[in-house]
Amino acid sequence: xxxxxxxxxxxxxxxxxxxxxxxxxxxxxxxxxxxxxxxxxxxxxxxxxxxxxxxxxxxxxxxxxxxxxxxxxxxxxxxxxxxxxxxxxxxxxxxxxxxxxxxxxxxxxxxxxxxxxxxxxxxxxxxxxxxxxxxxxxxxxxxxxxxxxxxxxxxxxxxxxxxxxxxxxxxxxxxxxxxxxxxxxxxxxxxxxxxxxxxxxxxxxxxxxxxxxxxxxxxxxxxxxxxxxxxxxxxxxxxxxxxxxxxxxxxxxxxxxxxxxxxxxxxxx
Amino acid sequence: xxxxxxxxxxxxxxxxxxxxxxxxxxxxxxxxxxxxxxxxxxxxxxxxxxxxxxxxxxxxxxxxxxxxxxxxxxxxxxxxxxxxxxxxxxxxxxxxxxxxxxxxxxxxxxxxxxxxxxxxxxxxxxxxxxxxxxxxxxxxxxxxxxxxxxxxxxxxxxxxxxxxxxxxxxxxxxxxxxxxxxxxxxxxxxxxxxxxxxxxxxxxxxxxxxxxxxxxxxxxxxxxxxxxxxxxxxxxxxxxxxxxxxxxxxxxxxxxxxxxxxxxxxxxxxxxxxxxxxxxxxxxxxxxxxxxxxxxxxxxxxxxxxxxxxxxxxxxxxxxxxxxxxxxxxxxxxxxxxxxxxxxxxxxxxxxxxxxxxxxxxxxxxxxxxxxxxxxxxxxxxxxxxxxxxxxxxxxxxxxxxxxxxxxxxxxxxxxxxxxxxxxxxxxxxxx
Numbered sequence: 001x002x003x004x005x006x007x008x009x010x011x012x013x014x015x016x017x018x019x020x021x022x023x024x025x026x027x028x029x030x031x032x033x034x035x036x037x038x039x040x041x042x043x044x045x046x047x048x049x050x051x052x053x054x055x056x057x058x059x060x061x062x063x064x065x066x067x068x069x070x071x072x073x074x075x076x077x078x079x080x081x082x083x084x085x086x087x088x089x090x091x092x093x094x095x096x097x098x099x100x101x102x103x104x105x106x107x108x109x110x111x112x113x114x115x116x117x118x119x120x121x122x123x124x125x126x127x128x129x130x131x132x133x134x135x136x137x138x139x140x141x142x143x144x145x146x147x148x149x150x151x152x153x154x155x156x157x158x159x160x161x162x163x164x165x166x167x168x169x170x171x172x173x174x175x176x177x178x179x180x181x182x183x184x185x186x187x188x189x190x191x192x193x194x195x196x197x198x199x200x201x202x203x204x205x206x207x208x209x210x211x212x213x214x215x216x217x218x219x220x221x222x223x224x225x226x227x228x229x230x231x232x233x234x235x236x237x238x239x240x241x242x243x244x245x246x247x248x249x250x251x252x253x254x255x256x257x258x259x260x261x262x263x264x265x266x267x268x269x
Numbered sequence: 270x271x272x273x274x275x276x277x278x279x280x281x282x283x284x285x286x287x288x289x290x291x292x293x294x295x296x297x298x299x300x301x302x303x304x305x306x307x308x309x310x311x312x313x314x315x316x317x318x319x320x321x322x323x324x325x326x327x328x329x330x331x332x333x334x335x336x337x338x339x340x341x342x343x344x345x346x347x348x349x350x351x352x353x354x355x356x357x358x359x360x361x362x363x364x365x366x367x368x369x370x371x372x373x374x375x376x377x378x379x380x381x382x383x384x385x386x387x388x389x390x391x392x393x394x395x396x397x398x399x400x401x402x403x404x405x406x407x408x409x410x411x412x413x414x415x416x417x418x419x420x421x422x423x424x425x426x427x428x429x430x431x432x433x434x435x436x437x438x439x440x441x442x443x444x445x446x447x448x449x450x451x452x453x454x455x456x457x458x459x460x461x462x463x464x465x466x467x468x469x470x471x472x473x474x475x476x477x478x479x480x481x482x483x484x485x486x487x488x489x490x491x492x493x494x495x496x497x498x499x500x501x502x503x504x505x506x507x508x509x510x511x512x513x514x515x516x517x518x519x520x521x522x523x524x525x526x527x528x529x530x531x532x533x534x535x536x537x538x539x540x541x542x543x544x545x546x547x548x549x550x551x552x553x554x555x556x557x558x559x560x561x562x563x564x565x566x567x568x569x570x571x572x573x574x575x576x577x578x579x580x581x582x583x584x585x586x587x588x589x590x591x592x593x594x595x596x597x598x599x600x601x602x603x604x605x606x607x608x609x610x611x612x613x614x615x616x617x618x619x620x621x622x623x624x625x626x627x628x629x630x631x632x633x634x635x636x637x638x639x640x641x642x643x644x645x646x647x648x649x650x651x652x653x654x655x656x657x658x659x660x661x662x663x664x665x666x667x668x669x670x671x672x673x674x675x676x677x678x679x680x681x682x683x684x685x686x687x688x689x690x691x692x693x694x695x696x697x698x699x700x701x
Contacts, residue, residue: 157438158553160565162572166438167424172536173441236534236557 002056005049006070006108012042013077013101020093023168030168035090039081039097046074046104053112062130063115066107073104075138083142083178089170092178095145122204129196133215136189137250140222143182144247147240150175154237176236179243180229187226190219210257217253221246272400272599274361275337276316276323277353279375286352289345292317294392300324300340301396308336312401314393316368318385320375325365327400362595365404366588369412371421378421378577383412403598411591418587419580424573428456429463431569432540435561436464436508439538444468449506451475451499451520452513453485456542460510465489472506475499477513503528509539511547520548522555529555542566600673604660607673610682611660612653619649 016038020030050061050070061067077100084090153169194215201207225243277290292300292315301313309329316323326333334355341349356364369386371378390405416422425431440446448469450457453476461471471489475496476482486493511520539560541548546562553560623645663672
């Protein structure tokens with residue numbers, strides 16, 4: 001059931017991205033309802049898959065690499081769905097749906113082996129930390145996707161090319177606003193996630209240096225955007241470049257730690 | 270019954286002919302009354318815009334086109350048929366559908382015609398009936414369908430709408446955005462009017478002739494300034510519209526750089542529609558500046574016009590489907606009087622034969638008489654039920670006219686037709 005539901009979810013995410021790309025093949029607007037329906041179907045299937053997993057193993061999909069990657073994909077897709085329902089614009093699907101599909105595909109390839117689950121209050125604490133961190137990373141990913149699209153469209157507008165991107169990408173101001181809101185949501189989620197992690201480490205005398213480095217890196221990156229946006233009145237191009245570059249750096253750092261863990265037998269995420 | 274359209278349009282008629290054949294809304298009723306008096310016309314609707322004058326007519330037994338040409342000729346002072354056209358039945362329906370969808374317009378896909386057709390239909394309501402009301406109602410829906418299912422109406426088709434499109438791509442909504450206008454020429458005014466329709470506020474108007482700047486500023490509630498004073502305002506505006514007659518560049522990189530320094534990261538959209546250009550090309554390389562000249566605006570227009578033309582086959586497919594649907598309805602409508610006449614005729618036969626039978630039977634009690642009458646009525650209903658149902662069904666599924674003609678021939682209905690039967694009755698909900 002878990003594997004089938006994941007397969008359906010991945011198909012829906014890829015399908016939604018393909019449907020959102022139809023304006024590039026034919027000069028008609030993207031079918032908003034179709035994209036949103038496919039994305040919603042993907043989120044539901046994904047959710048059903050993770051519920052099935054949780055019922056089988058008796059724990060939430062927050063520990064273990066496969067389950068947590070899948071959960072990250074689900075949170076990213078759900079965030080995208082909410083953003084698109086509010087904005088009534090589906091062009092963000094072009095970037096974010098594949099971004100949600102990739103961790104879900106990785107989760108399927110790696111397999112759904114559960115991690116060690118902590119009992120009682122410790123488990124709840126850990127759960128809150130992981131869930132909030134995932135929400136923060138998903139929002140950060142959305143900000144990065146909006147930032148990438150902003151940069152692509154800006155380049156088209158500056159170079160006076162009036163093709164499919166000019167016609168079907170949302171206005172620069174809209175992408176900038178999505179980047180702004182997502183960066184602040186990402187900062188809130190990651191801040192709470194990091195605070196819970198720090199207090200957890202102190203309370204239970206448990207510390208993982210690679211985790212701390214990665215978490216602080218991600219938190220500093222998203223804090224940089226959010227604070228400069230709020231305090232420095234920073235907007236548009238600078239924020240777009242910074243959010244997409246820093247998110248890419250955070251993902252690269254994650255991959256590097258994962259590779260190091262595999263080689264050294266250490267314990268990362 | 271035949272549905273025809275007789276008209277002239279920008280495709281064949283020169284402007285002076287179209288001008289003379291353009292009817293004001295106050296003239297519509299008079300024209301429709303005259304055409305109905307001159308020819309066997311059951312229904313009529315006049316569509317008159319700057320690009321076309323067309324009379325949609327449901328004619329009776331006699332052709333109505335000569336009468337319409339005669340009326341056009343009278344107004345034109347010559348024969349209009351040489352530059353006009355007559356389309357009949359399905360072709361007339363398809364023509365109106367294309368017109369409403371903007372496919373027959375000078376600028377393909379333009380939306381204004383949709384409202385013009387609705388107004389024309391409203392103005393002609395006194396002379397339109399079931400057939401034309403249904404035709405125009407369907408046409409307006411078809412226009413909407415073509416626009417939603419194809420991109421025929423997408424994109425800018427004029428320089429001023431391209432200016433709006435470009436500004437919207439940068440700012441999203443243009444409500445409360447501020448514009449500065451350099452030069453107070455006609456082009457600037459057109460572009461400013463388009464921007465203002467989207468919510469842009471004209472803040473500053475600068476012109477070499479200060480009086481002209483004042484006049485334009487007063488029109489748009491802006492402040493008129495001299496060129497030298499305009500550069501300080503650059504920090505506060507979102508759109509800079511340049512349309513001066515200056516022979517050299519007046520918006521230099523230095524002037525813009527000074528303004529940008531006080532803007533933060535806010536983008537500035539510069540629309541340079543002057544020839545020769547007013548803005549230094551180096552300005553385009555500045556961060557947060559989006560500079561477009563007249564060629565860029567024309568490129569936006571030609572790209573969208575080209576895309577609209579590429580959408581015509583998809584739009585034709587929609588038109589084809591809708592013409593068939595409408596024509597099936599017309600065919601169904603044609604069956605109604607035949608069914609009525611057929612049943613009336615059979616009922617007359619029944620009454621005649623019943624009277625003869627009752628005479629032959631002699632004295633009968635009222636109950637016996639009622640039983641015989643009931644028998645005859647019931648037998649007739651049983652006989653007529655299947656043909657009636659099949660005639661209606663054939664009409665509804667598009668084979669109506671052939672079957673209706675066959676029924677007329679087989680039961681000799683044409684020879685017995687009463688004048689009242691020719692009236693087309695408005696369709697009931699069932700028939701729809």
